[in-house]
Amino acid sequence: MQYDNTSKKKIIKNDIQKIQHFRLALQTTFLLLVVWIGVEFWLFVSSLSPDVTEFHNRPEGVDGFLPISALMSLWYWIQSGKVNMIHPSGLFIFTAIVAVSVYAGKSFCSWLCPIGTISEMIAEFGEKITGKRIIIPKWLDWPLRSLKYLLLGFFLWAIIPMSVMQLNVFLNSPYNKVADIKLYNFFLQISTTGFVIILILFIFSTFIRGFWCRYLCPYGALLGITGLFSPVKITRNPVSCIDCGLCAKACPSAIKVDKVKRVLSDECTMCLNCVDVCPVKDTLFQQNIITKRKRSNFATAAGIVIIYTGITGLAILTGFWQNSVTAEEYRELYQIIDLIGH
Ligand code: SF4
Ligand code: SF4
Structure with missing residues (x-):
């Protein structure tokens, strides 16, 4: 037991920091999984050349990088009751991520998302070399934060009015079928403008924590909204709080946890x-605002893993994972890929 010098309140150091190790382990696993998918996808694309006889299977997890296609597929599913079998894994990855957010807010961003993980790593590097955390002033932070909602709004505005027939036409179009290869080619043959934009985002994210995630990611915007429906919130007990401010200091999202x-x-x-980081036992915790029950850090971590693997695993087991595009069709489309979408 320790005692705070100023308030003389009893402090019991929490021993729950293990959860951050688990979070890091999960982030690393997911990042490695994405690297593995990247290598497999490279082998798949290489095998589409006419001079290569052996076809390399496409890693279906790559569909996780096609959120717009997944959103359209979800909208098609809701309207028609049928699952479109072009990139079905993308649909279920998307559904799993949204379901995770209803359980534990925007947790995908800090527990699973590879961009979030890289963003966190480079921000820590940036803070080490500058020795401080740069916080954007409120008058600039608010309008910048709205950018990602504008991007999300634009996608929803374009997708929501689409009928089942229009969605079906797009989802089965050659463009959607090779959208993953087009994305791959974009990065492989990146233009100077594209490279400069990515470099700028990288530099900004090094010195402004979560620059991409906080200001520009439409996925983050969607999860920010669906996450609001999660009944479990970080809750502070103002009676036992000693106003040390450690929670606010530790928050990567610059939330004034100590004031709410x-x-x-x-x-x-x-x-x-x-x-x-809260040094006082039972002062900062997760609480269901409806039932008033507390939720342990372990339950949050386990829930994220179970929901994500449960939904994607169910899709695999029930045959809603494998893309219906055949090897022959992929080979044919690959020959004319530069003409598709023009
Ligand atoms: S308030 Fe900040 S530190 Fe606490 S869980 Fe949310 S993002 Fe993390
Ligand atoms: S809730 Fe925040 S300010 Fe209060 S004791 Fe915990 S870390 Fe300190």
Whole structure:
């Protein structure tokens, strides 16, 4: 037991920092999985050349990088009751991510997303070399944060009015079938403008924590909204709080955790850093605002893994994972890929 010098309140150091190790392990696993998918996809694309006889199977997980196609597929599924079998894994990855957000807010961003993980790593590097965390002033932060909602709004505005027939035409179009290869080619044959934009985003994300995620990612915007429906929120007990401010300092989303009773922000990624650093037992915790029951850090971590693997695993087991595009069709489309979409 320790005692705070200023408030003399009893402090019991939490021993729950293990959850951050688990979070890091999960982030690393997911990042490695994405690297493996990248290598497999490279082998798949290489095998599409006419001079290569052996076809390399496409890693279906690559569909996770086609969120717009997945959103359209979801909208088609909702309207027609049928699953479109072009990139079905993308649909279920998307559904799993949204389901995770309803359980634990925007937790995908800080527990699974490879971009979020890289963003976190480079921000830590940036803070090490500058020795401080740069916080954008509120008057600039608010309009910048709205950019990602504008991007999301634009996609929803374009997709929601689409009828089942229009969605079906797009989902079965050659463009959608090779959207993953087009994305791959974009990065492989990146233009100077594209490279400069990525470099700028990289530099900004090094010195401004979560620059891409906080200001520009439409996926993050969607999860910020669906995450608001999660009944479990970070909750502070103002009676036992000693106002040390450690929680606010630890928050990567710059939320003033020490000033609120409940974190209701769309920027909270449920990373649990604030809960971990709080030195007073039972002062900062996760609480279901409807039932008033507390949820342990372990339950959050386990829930994220179970929901994500449960939904994607069910899709694999029930045959809704494998893309219906054949090897022959992929080979044919690959020959004319530069003409597709023009
Ligand atoms: S409020 Fe807590 S859980 Fe939410 S982002 Fe900040 S540190 Fe993470
Ligand atoms: S809730 Fe925040 S300010 Fe209060 S004791 Fe915990 S870390 Fe310190």
